[in-house]
Amino acid sequence: MFILETRNLKYEYPDGTLALDGIDIEIEKGKRIAFVGPNGSGKSTLFLLLNGILEPRQGEVLFQGRPIKYDAKSLREVRKQIGIVFQNSDDQLFAPTVYQDVAFGPVNLGLPEEKVESCVNRTLEYFGLTGLRDKPPHHLSGGQKKKVAIAGVVAMEPEVIILDEPLSNLDPAGASEIVELLNELKHFGKTIIISTHDVDLASRWADVVYVLNRGKVYNSGHPSRIFADSALMENTKLKLPTIVETFREFEARGIADGHAPMTLLDLVDSVEGPYIGVRCAVADFDILKGQQVGLFMREGTIVAVPHAEQEAAGLALSDAAAGDEVLIEDVRGSLTSGTGRIHVVRIPRVIEGGSNNVDISDLKALVDRATFKRVGAMGTSAKVTAAKAGIHPDFEVDVIQSAMLLALRGLDCLVLASGGMAELVKQRVDERNSNGCRNIQCSIEKI
Ligand SMILES: Nc1ncnc2c1ncn2[C@@H]1O[C@H](COP(=O)(O)OP(=O)(O)OP(=O)(O)O)[C@@H](O)[C@H]1O
Numbered sequence: 001m002f003i004l005e006t007r008n009l010k011y012e013y014p015d016g017t018l019a020l021d022g023i024d025i026e027i028e029k030g031k032r033i034a035f036v037g038p039n040g041s042g043k044s045t046l047f048l049l050l051n052g053i054l055e056p057r058q059g060e061v062l063f064q065g066r067p068i069k070y071d072a073k074s075l076r077e078v079r080k081q082i083g084i085v086f087q088n089s090d091d092q093l094f095a096p097t098v099y100q101d102v103a104f105g106p107v108n109l110g111l112p113e114e115k116v117e118s119c120v121n122r123t124l125e126y127f128g129l130t131g132l133r134d135k136p137p138h139h140l141s142g143g144q145k146k147k148v149a150i151a152g153v154v155a156m157e158p159e160v161i162i163l164d165e166p167l168s169n170l171d172p173a174g175a176s177e178i179v180e181l182l183n184e185l186k187h188f189g190k191t192i193i194i195s196t197h198d199v200d201l202a203s204r205w206a207d208v209v210y211v212l213n214r215g216k217v218y219n220s221g222h223p224s225r226i227f228a229d230s231a232l233m234e235n236t237k238l239k240l241p242t243i244v245e246t247f248r249e250f251e252a253r254g255i256a257d258g259h260a261p262m263t264l265l266d267l268v269d270s271v272e273g274p275y276i277g278v279r280c281a282v283a284d285f286d287i288l289k290g291q292q293v294g295l296f297m298r299e300g301t302i303v304a305v306p307h308a309e310q311e312a313a314g315l316a317l318s319d320a321a322a323g324d325e326v327l328i329e330d331v332r333g334s335l336t337s338g339t340g341r342i343h344v345v346r347i348p349r350v351i352e353g354g355s356n357n358v359d360i361s362d363l364k365a366l367v368d369r370a371t372f373k374r375v376g377a378m379g380t381s382a383k384v385t386a387a388k389a390g391i392h393p394d395f396e397v398d399v400i401q402s403a404m405l406l407a408l409r410g411l412d413c414l415v416l417a418s419g420g421m422a423e424l425v426k427q428r429v430d431e432r433n434s435n436g437c438r439n440i441q442c443s444i445e446k447i
Pocket residue numbers: 013014015017018019037038039040041042043044045046087
């Protein structure tokens with residue numbers, strides 16, 4: 001059964017504009033869905049119909065298999081389960097303070113006062129908004145407003161969260177934070193639906209993409225199918241994602257092959273082969289670009305030495321001093337290229353006590369003891385714990401992909417992950433390894 005469906009949905013605005021002209025969609029629980037399409041194609045209108053703000057002229061919207069009814073009581077129920085964040089935050093925020101705005105949903109759900117307070121405080125902390133709790137929303141910046149609007153919807157804990165253009169007006173860091181929050185929510189089993197003009201985001205983030213055009217579903221499916229179709233992109237005035245464009249250029253030059261990649265990691269994997277160099281440590285000598293060096297493995301690290309009569313040899317791609325790292329190309333011999341290791345430490349989620357349930361000295365000892373070249377933090381409680389332990393994560397967004405890219409460069413990295421995200425890291429690495437790519441080792445530890 002689908003969590004949300006529409007059947008032959010038609011909507012005409014009072015001025016006669018036919019905004020939706022027979023929309024059929026089927027959305028599975030727990031998936032990330034992105035709607036793309038040109039201005040005026042009907043995305044916002046569809047979203048307003050999905051949670052009953054607008055009533056269709058024809059057709060129906062089904063939530064958990066049952067058609068939505070439009071009496072006040074039924075609509076209240078539907079809106080508890082399907083939250084919507086409007087395209088324009090000013091349409092959403094109205095309370096005198098940020099706290100009251102986020103509290104509006106839980107109060108309306110009829111929760112007792114202490115429950116409302118703990119729920120709102122937890123949500124504000126989760127969104128990093130605690131410092132703004134007493135500010136009037138109309139005094140906030142565009143990005144801050146967006147976060148408050150999203151927090152207000154998340155606080156109601158709906159099953160489905162619909163966000164119309166969630167990243168518009170956000171700076172790159174703010175946009176990355178929101179994307180990460182959406183991933184965290186999806187990980188708690190929520191179904192997330194967004195609209196966006198950012199094809200790069202839709203291609204790397206969504207499980208399913210719907211392309212709308214002139215009030216109809218023009219096409220739908222996995223991003224790798226939708227965004228690899230140049231004709232479809234052209235007909236709907238969409239742009240190919242940058243990664244697909246890059247891949248096409250590589251493909252035309254015979255450097256890459258396979259399916260069009262959707263993520264940076266896929267792109268790197270698609271160009272693996274004779275062109276990939278080996279990153280290695282330089283032993284006690286200086287290297288010049290183009291120099292022939294010998295290579296051998298020591299404690300999992302590839303080391304370059306001046307004499308070329310080792311089990312493997314190659315050419316240095318750049319100058320490097322003793323003790324540095326260098327990339328070697330044109331590797332010949334029996335050296336098997338090793339990848340780095342990803343070590344995941346599971347940090348309890350905020351509701352499991354978060355950083356309060358972590359022995360900070362154990363964590364510090366782990367980081368000191370090991371040879372991790374980089375540290376990533378994933379999820380709110382992991383970031384808070386890292387800060388407590390004085391660890392400055394090198395990456396906090398796109399953590400799984402970043403860790404795998406580092407591993408492919410031969411670097412070990414530590415990932416602090418909140419709750420079940422730890423298993424998710426391992427699952428993603430295993431999925432990728434099973435595709436016949438170079439194997440990346442990944443282990444999980446609870447602390
Ligand atoms: N209140 C309204 N009254 C009349 N027509 C409207 C109204 N709101 C939207 N429309 C029309 O309905 C169509 C679909 O608009 P909608 O806002 O759903 O598109 P959209 O895909 O969200 O576009 P955008 O990418 O610009 O946000 C457009 O032709 C628009 O002009």
